[in-house]
Amino acid sequence: MNPTSPLRLRTITAALAIGWATLSILLSLAALVSTRGQFSHPFSDARLGGLAVIERLHPSAAEAGVGVGDRVLELNGESYAAHGAVVPGAVNAYRLEKPDGRRLDVLLASVPSAEMRDASSVLFHALLLCVATIYIVTGVAVWLLRLGRSHAWALLLFCSTLAVQLSLTIHSGSMLWAQARAAINMPLIGATAFHLFTTYPIEPVWVVRNHRLQLLPYAAAAVLIGLALLHGPLGIPAELSANASFLFTLVMVIASLLVLGIERSRNGAGPMKTAANVVLLAALVSFAPVLGILFLEWLLVKPLPEYQALLWVFVFPVAVGFSIVRRQLVDVRNVARSSFAYGAATLGITGVFALVITSADTLVARFGVGERPAQLALLFVALLLFDPVRRRMQALVDRSFDRDRVAYRVAVREISEAMVSMLSLNEISNRILVALTDTMGVERAMVLLADEKGRSLRAIASRGDWDQTALGFEIPSEHPVWKHLWMRREDLTRADFDDEVDVETREACRDVFDTFEIELLVPILYGVDLLGAIAVGRKLTLDQLGADDRLLLRTLANQSSIAIENAKAFDEIAKLNETLEARVEERTLELRETQAQLTQAEKMKSLGQLVAGVAHELNNPIGFVHANLQLLDEQIGKLVEAQHTEADTQRVQEAIGKLLERSREGTTRVKKIVQDLRSFSRMDQADLQDADLHEEIERTLRLMEPRFKNNIRVEKDFGDLPRVRCYPGQLNQVFLNLLMNACDAIESDGTIRIRTRPGGRGVRLEFTDDGPGIPEDVKSRIFDPFFTTKPVGVGTGLGLSLSHGLIERHGGHIEVDSAPGQGTTFAIELPLEAVPTD
Incomplete structure (x- = not known):
C-alpha cells in the first residue's frame, strides 16, 4: 500500500466532515437571522430517543386540544420522525398520542416562525451556535497543528458530528433538511465517539493489532443511515429506525468511555493516564448535565430545555484539543474545580427549574398568570441565581482541592x-x-x-x-x-x-x-x-x-x-579576601620601590643639573692648588740651593708657607663641596635623624651658588627653629626642587626669599620668588605627576609631585600661592617629628 494513502483518506474525510458541519451551522444561522417567509409547526418539540415530544404550544394548537408532552407521530400521513418538515401556508394533518395512550388527529395551520420564538429561545439558539462553532474550530485547529495524526483526525470527525447536532437542537422545524440531517448525523456521533476514545489518549492493543476494528461502528452507522432514509420503501416504522440510531449512539458512547476507563487502569501512572483523566473528566463535565436533564425528562414525562445544559459541552473539545496539541496537560484538578462548580450549578438550577415548570399549570391556574410570562420570569430568576450558586459551589470545591x-x-x-x-x-x-x-x-x-x-x-x-x-x-x-x-x-x-x-x-x-x-x-x-x-x-x-x-x-x-x-x-569575595592582604602588601612594596626609584632618579637629575656649576666650583680650588704645587716645587729647589750656598733661606721658607696655606684653603673648599654633595645625596635617608633645617637649607644653597652668581639674589629670613626629627636627605631634595624651579622662573634679575618660622606644632618654611607667577589652570595641576610646562627633554614633571609626596611622608603638607605677575610662594609645614615609614 502506498504510505500516502492513509493521509489522503484522512484529508478527504476531514474535508467532508468540515463541510458537513459548516453547512449545518450556516443553515442554522440562516434560520436564526432571517424568519421572513419562514413557517413552522404551531408547536416546538424535543426529540427523546427519536420520538418528538411537544414542549411549547402556539395558541392555535392549544385551542385544538394539543397539550405539552403529547407525542407527534405523523404529519400528512407520513412519519413525523423522518419527514417532519412543515408545508408552508397550508393546513397540515397531525396525528398525536397523549401521555395516557389516546391518539388525536388534528388539522393545524403552519404559523410564521417568528411567532414560535421568544427571547430566551433566540438567545440559547445563538449560544448553541457559538458552542457548535467552538467544536468545529477546535477540531480544525488541532487537525492543522497535528496534520495527518490519527488522534487529530479522530477529534475532528467527532467535533464535526457534535457541531451538527448542536446546530439542530433549537428551531429545527424552520431549517432546511433538518430531519434528514438529524437522521444521518445521529449514528455518526456514536461511530466517531468510538473512533476517538479508542485512538486518544490510549490506543488499546487490539486496535493497534487491527485498526480495521474501528471501521465496524462506521459500517453499522452506514446501515442505520440507510434505514432512516429508506424506511418507507423498506416498510420499516420511522420510530424504529430513529430509536435504533439513538440507542446505537448511546451504546457506542458508553462503550467507548468504558474502553478508555479500562485502558486507563491498565496503563498505571504516567502521561497517558493523566491524558485519560482529562478526557474522562471533560466528558463528564460536558455531557453529565445533558444526561441528567434527559433522565429528568424520562422521570417526569415532561420535555425540558436540555439546550441550557448543552452550553457547557464546549469544555470537552477545548480540554482534549489542548492536551493533544500541547502534550503537557493542564492540571486535572484545575479543570475539576471550575468544571465541577459549573456542572453542579447547572444541574441544581436546571433541576429546580424543571420541577417548577412541572407545576406551572397550577401556578397559572391559581394566580392567573400567562404561561409565557411565567416561563420568562422563571428563566430570568434562574439566570440571576446561577452565578451566586456557582460561586458558592466554587468556594466549596476550592476548600477540598486546594490543600496541596x-x-x-x-x-x-x-x-x-x-x-x-x-x-x-x-x-x-x-x-x-x-x-x-x-x-x-x-x-x-x-x-x-x-x-x-x-x-x-x-x-x-x-x-x-x-x-x-x-x-x-x-x-x-x-x-x-x-x-x-x-x-x-x-x-x-x-x-x-x-x-x-x-x-x-x-x-x-x-x-x-x-x-x-x-x-x-x-x-x-x-x-x-x-x-x-x-x-x-x-x-x-x-x-x-x-x-x-x-x-x-x-x-x-x-x-x-x-x-x-x-x-x-x-x-569570589571570600577568595579575594584570602589573597587581598598579600596582594596589597605586594603592591605597596612595589609602589614604595617605585617611589624610591623616582625620588632617586629625580635627585640624580637635580644633581646632574648642578654638575656644571659644581664642576666649576671644584675646578677653581683644584686649579689653584695645582698651580701652587708647581710653585712649591720651584721654591723647594731654591730652598735646597740656598742651603748649599748658605744663603738667606728665610724668604724662601715664607713663600713656601704661603703656598701651603693657600693650597690648604683650596683643598678645604673642595672638601666642603664634596661633603655638601654627600650630605645632599646621603644613603641613610631611611632613618629618622635630628636635623637643623637651617643647616640643610644652607647646604642646598651652597650647591646652588653657581646658579645664583649671575643674576639671582637670595634673601634669608631665618627664625628661631627647633631641631626637627626628619629624613634630611628627602628634605634636601625638596629644597633643591623648589630653588631650581625658582631659578627657572626668574628670567633676568630676581630675588629668592627664604623665610622660616616656628608654627603650630611644627615649623613653617616659605620659598618665594618674584618671577612671572603661575596661571590658575596650571596651579590646579602643579603637583600632578608628569605635569610640566617646560619643553620636552627639559622637565619630567616629577619634581613637585615627588616633593609633595615626600612632605606628606613626613606628616606635613605643601601648598602654593601664586598669581600671574606677582611671583610664587611655596609654603611647607612640617611636624617636629615625622612619622616613621616602613
Missing part, C-alpha cells in the same frame, strides 16, 4: 525567606531538595549546576535513591537538552521530544531522561545564562506532576537562581 496548593504556598514563602541568607551552593541545593521531596512528595530529586567554565551540567546534590551512573552523568553544553533548556526557557519532559524530526537529537534527549529516570527537567536561569537544572523523579503517589507542581518548581528555580548568583559572588 496551600502547602505549596507555605513552602515557597519559607524557601524565599531562607534563601535570602544562604551563601553556600550546597546549602541552597539541599534546601531545594528538601522542599521537593517533603512538600511535593517526589521519590527523588537532583540539582545540577554548570561548572565554572560553563561547559557542562553536573550533579552537586541529590536526594532519594540514585545509582552511581546517574550521579556521575554530565550534560555538556553542546548537548541538545542543554540547548533546549537554554533556548526554550521552560521545563522539559521526555514527551516534549516525541515530535523531534532529527532522530539523533530525539534519542539523545530521551537518553537523558532514561539515564536519570526522571519525569521533569526545570532550568535554573539568571538573565540569559543557564546556571543549572532541577531533575525531578516521580511522585510517591504515582500521580503525574501537575500545574501546581510545575509552578512550585519554576518558583524554586527562580528563587535559587538569585541565591546561586549571590553564593558565587560571596565565594
Whole structure:
C-alpha cells in the first residue's frame, strides 16, 4: 500500500466532515437571522430517543386540544420522525398520542416562525451556535497543528458530528433538511465517539493489532443511515429506525468511555493516564448535565430545555484539543474545580427549574398568570441565581482541592525567606531538595549546576535513591537538552521530544531522561545564562506532576537562581579576601620601590643639573692648588740651593708657607663641596635623624651658588627653629626642587626669599620668588605627576609631585600661592617629628 494513502483518506474525510458541519451551522444561522417567509409547526418539540415530544404550544394548537408532552407521530400521513418538515401556508394533518395512550388527529395551520420564538429561545439558539462553532474550530485547529495524526483526525470527525447536532437542537422545524440531517448525523456521533476514545489518549492493543476494528461502528452507522432514509420503501416504522440510531449512539458512547476507563487502569501512572483523566473528566463535565436533564425528562414525562445544559459541552473539545496539541496537560484538578462548580450549578438550577415548570399549570391556574410570562420570569430568576450558586459551589470545591496548593504556598514563602541568607551552593541545593521531596512528595530529586567554565551540567546534590551512573552523568553544553533548556526557557519532559524530526537529537534527549529516570527537567536561569537544572523523579503517589507542581518548581528555580548568583559572588569575595592582604602588601612594596626609584632618579637629575656649576666650583680650588704645587716645587729647589750656598733661606721658607696655606684653603673648599654633595645625596635617608633645617637649607644653597652668581639674589629670613626629627636627605631634595624651579622662573634679575618660622606644632618654611607667577589652570595641576610646562627633554614633571609626596611622608603638607605677575610662594609645614615609614 502506498504510505500516502492513509493521509489522503484522512484529508478527504476531514474535508467532508468540515463541510458537513459548516453547512449545518450556516443553515442554522440562516434560520436564526432571517424568519421572513419562514413557517413552522404551531408547536416546538424535543426529540427523546427519536420520538418528538411537544414542549411549547402556539395558541392555535392549544385551542385544538394539543397539550405539552403529547407525542407527534405523523404529519400528512407520513412519519413525523423522518419527514417532519412543515408545508408552508397550508393546513397540515397531525396525528398525536397523549401521555395516557389516546391518539388525536388534528388539522393545524403552519404559523410564521417568528411567532414560535421568544427571547430566551433566540438567545440559547445563538449560544448553541457559538458552542457548535467552538467544536468545529477546535477540531480544525488541532487537525492543522497535528496534520495527518490519527488522534487529530479522530477529534475532528467527532467535533464535526457534535457541531451538527448542536446546530439542530433549537428551531429545527424552520431549517432546511433538518430531519434528514438529524437522521444521518445521529449514528455518526456514536461511530466517531468510538473512533476517538479508542485512538486518544490510549490506543488499546487490539486496535493497534487491527485498526480495521474501528471501521465496524462506521459500517453499522452506514446501515442505520440507510434505514432512516429508506424506511418507507423498506416498510420499516420511522420510530424504529430513529430509536435504533439513538440507542446505537448511546451504546457506542458508553462503550467507548468504558474502553478508555479500562485502558486507563491498565496503563498505571504516567502521561497517558493523566491524558485519560482529562478526557474522562471533560466528558463528564460536558455531557453529565445533558444526561441528567434527559433522565429528568424520562422521570417526569415532561420535555425540558436540555439546550441550557448543552452550553457547557464546549469544555470537552477545548480540554482534549489542548492536551493533544500541547502534550503537557493542564492540571486535572484545575479543570475539576471550575468544571465541577459549573456542572453542579447547572444541574441544581436546571433541576429546580424543571420541577417548577412541572407545576406551572397550577401556578397559572391559581394566580392567573400567562404561561409565557411565567416561563420568562422563571428563566430570568434562574439566570440571576446561577452565578451566586456557582460561586458558592466554587468556594466549596476550592476548600477540598486546594490543600496541596496551600502547602505549596507555605513552602515557597519559607524557601524565599531562607534563601535570602544562604551563601553556600550546597546549602541552597539541599534546601531545594528538601522542599521537593517533603512538600511535593517526589521519590527523588537532583540539582545540577554548570561548572565554572560553563561547559557542562553536573550533579552537586541529590536526594532519594540514585545509582552511581546517574550521579556521575554530565550534560555538556553542546548537548541538545542543554540547548533546549537554554533556548526554550521552560521545563522539559521526555514527551516534549516525541515530535523531534532529527532522530539523533530525539534519542539523545530521551537518553537523558532514561539515564536519570526522571519525569521533569526545570532550568535554573539568571538573565540569559543557564546556571543549572532541577531533575525531578516521580511522585510517591504515582500521580503525574501537575500545574501546581510545575509552578512550585519554576518558583524554586527562580528563587535559587538569585541565591546561586549571590553564593558565587560571596565565594569570589571570600577568595579575594584570602589573597587581598598579600596582594596589597605586594603592591605597596612595589609602589614604595617605585617611589624610591623616582625620588632617586629625580635627585640624580637635580644633581646632574648642578654638575656644571659644581664642576666649576671644584675646578677653581683644584686649579689653584695645582698651580701652587708647581710653585712649591720651584721654591723647594731654591730652598735646597740656598742651603748649599748658605744663603738667606728665610724668604724662601715664607713663600713656601704661603703656598701651603693657600693650597690648604683650596683643598678645604673642595672638601666642603664634596661633603655638601654627600650630605645632599646621603644613603641613610631611611632613618629618622635630628636635623637643623637651617643647616640643610644652607647646604642646598651652597650647591646652588653657581646658579645664583649671575643674576639671582637670595634673601634669608631665618627664625628661631627647633631641631626637627626628619629624613634630611628627602628634605634636601625638596629644597633643591623648589630653588631650581625658582631659578627657572626668574628670567633676568630676581630675588629668592627664604623665610622660616616656628608654627603650630611644627615649623613653617616659605620659598618665594618674584618671577612671572603661575596661571590658575596650571596651579590646579602643579603637583600632578608628569605635569610640566617646560619643553620636552627639559622637565619630567616629577619634581613637585615627588616633593609633595615626600612632605606628606613626613606628616606635613605643601601648598602654593601664586598669581600671574606677582611671583610664587611655596609654603611647607612640617611636624617636629615625622612619622616613621616602613
